[in-house]
Amino acid sequence: MKADGWTPGAYVRHPGEPEWGLGQVQSAIGDRVTVNFQHRGKVLIDISVVRLVAARPEEDAG
Template identity: 65%
Template sequence: MDFDLVPGAFVRHPACPDWGLGQVQSVIGGRATVNFEHRGKVTIDLRNVTLEVVGDARPPRP
């Protein structure tokens, strides 16, 4: 499991760069719901797609 893939994380879909930057809304049961800037809300099966994490909304670790 990718522990960086949490609600608030910013991601890109490697096969769909035109969707732009997405923000993870939820991760449940191997599926992530992501809101992409040029595509809108999409549910992604994480068994088939590895999203590229580009940042997240969590505070920095001490």
């Protein structure tokens, strides 16, 4: 999947780092997606290496 499949504002999770919590896409260019995670902060992710998982913020409500 190319980064253009992710748009700024989309919510995601990193499958290999669940402790990072919910992330929100900040930018997506080519295979590079910048995500701001709840418990990790801003991270640049190469989606040719890591397949982000779509998420919903209400999943964390409770």
